[in-house]
Amino acid sequence: MNFFVCRLFCSYAILGLLLASMPCAIASDQIPGAPQRKPVLLRGGTIHTISGDVVVGGDLLFDGGKIKQIGKDIEAPEKAEVVDASGKHIYPGMIDSLSSIGLVEVESIRASVDTTEVGNLNPNVRAVVAFNPDSETIPVARANGVLSAVTVPSGGLVSGRAAMMMLDGWTWEDMTFKPDVGMIVNWPRFGAVRTGRGAAGEGESSEGGDRLAPLHNLIRESKAYGQLLDAEAVEAVDLRLEAMQPVIRGEMPMLVIANTVKQIQTAVAFCNQYQLKMVLVGGADAHLCAPLLKESNIPVVIASVYRLPSRRDAPYDAIYALPAQLEAAGVRYCIGTDGRFGASMVRNLPYHAATSVAFGLSESQALRAVTLSAAEIFGVADSLGSLDAGKDATLFITDGNILEIPTQVTHAWIQGRKVDLSSKHTQLYDKYKVRYERAPKP
Structure with a gap:
């Protein structure tokens, strides 16, 4: 017993010395x-x-x-x-339309990552209250002209609500431009896929329908809860169902993260079934679904231009040329920086736009994709x-x-x-x- 007590004491002593030698946060x-x-x-x-x-x-x-x-x-x-x-x-x-800025400091250090809550359905989670106004990535981003950003939670089927943040201020309250710009939904993937919001997969399976069952139930329960709210007959407050009410009423869009053709088609069908407002996020195969997206008036947030092709048989410039293809098809879109290095790469937003110029966009169209188009899609074009x-x-x-x-x-x-x-x-x-x-x- 004394051996274990001694070992524990030594461990705490070493930990104390290490913490004392580290610079304070x-x-x-x-x-x-x-x-x-x-x-x-x-x-x-x-x-x-x-x-x-x-x-x-x-x-x-x-x-x-x-x-x-x-x-x-x-x-x-x-x-x-x-x-x-x-x-x-x-x-x-410029406005970064898809990032984790303020929620992630160093992706490889778990304690500095605050993007995900426990559980599969978290519509009550708000990115805005977790935003770190003192993140070192914020000054780096704004030094390259990125002055606003949509920061998003992740994980589960329904991750929570994204926020439009200004990249200057003392507190998260000071920096909030629009606290809830959309409900993040990670659309089930069909078959073997790469990980990450910007990835798309090869192959399909029928498992996606079963994975959607919790979302169907959430929408139905939210509609029923809304009817009780209207009748002032709610006996017990449910924060998750409360958070879904702006989505059910069409006041806030579902930001659906989907990349493959089948993902996009099923997501559009789902939103049409329940008459929900949808914004497609990721959209690696969006050009293959352009007629459907245009007909349904669904805009696309291109997760990142700096991405590998989604399939082995795709041309090397499939993602680089995606903005120009959506422009030619008449589909509304904007560009974000979500990707491998997360918040630290928000500063590269203008170069994502520049790459799209090299593959078909005009300079004016590329600039619009990281400014006015983003503002229009997220409902802040009256100010930004x-x-x-x-x-x-x-x-x-x-x-x-x-x-x-x-x-x-x-x-x-x-x-x-x-x-x-x-x-x-x-x-x-x-x-x-x-x-x-x-x-x-x-």
Whole structure:
């Protein structure tokens, strides 16, 4: 007995020493932007409005967190801050349509991953309340023009509700733009498939129908519960059924993660059967179901452009060309960054769009896929996604084309608040640059 007590004591002592030697978990160094207190006039830049024509040599005025005017030779209001944007480009903040930012810090460290709840049916789970405002991935993403993101839970059949978050603020409440943008449903896979939201499989089986039984039951129970709510006859509150009511009423879409043709077809049939609003997420085979998607007015959130082909017999550029194929078919779509490296790769959103340009999209269409199209699909286009008078002043300035890797973001604002563009990346760059500057000259 004494041996085991001694061994346990030694184990705790070693653990204590290890914890003491580790750096404490601290918040990111960047201070959130202060509310806008005076007008800001961006002078002489190339303005990519997205919703209209590109304005070369234009001015943009915003005040109180809202865009007031876009044009040329705008008179600067009294006490306005004038930013010289000559030779630079002005864009609306990009929106990542599918990510785990704020829910995952380091994917290989389980304690830093907060995406999944226990159980198969969790419609009451909300990503917004688990969002970490101090994640180091947030400054990295916004330093490349990604100023808003849809962050989603995962796991089970019904994972919970996704949220639209602004990438600046002190708390998750400060950073919430729209707390519930959709209910995440992981559509059953048919046959052997790869793992991950962006994967698709080869082969099919009849097992998917049985796997859908819990979802059928959930929808029926939610409808019955809604009738009791209307009649004020609910005896015991059920948080899961309460959470389903916006979906049942058509106020919130089901974000159905599906990739194969059979998955997509059965998901559309299911939503039509229960008259539910649907957004297809993933969509590796969406181009093969384009007529069905267009007829049913179902938009597609392309999980990622940087993906391998879904099948062995698919062309190497099957996913790279998917946005252009959906564009040609008249199917609404937007682009996200979900994939192998998770939240740390949100910063690469403009390069996902750029790759789609290399495989058929125009630059304007690619920019729309990561701005206005995303805003329209998630119901926030009245405030985000384009540069128009009356919309939020969520925008950034670059020294070149944002779709090109060498381009740097020089200024950014979220609802008029100036954003700190430093990050762990820039801090390490500045640190080690000094080392080489101090090195003896040969």
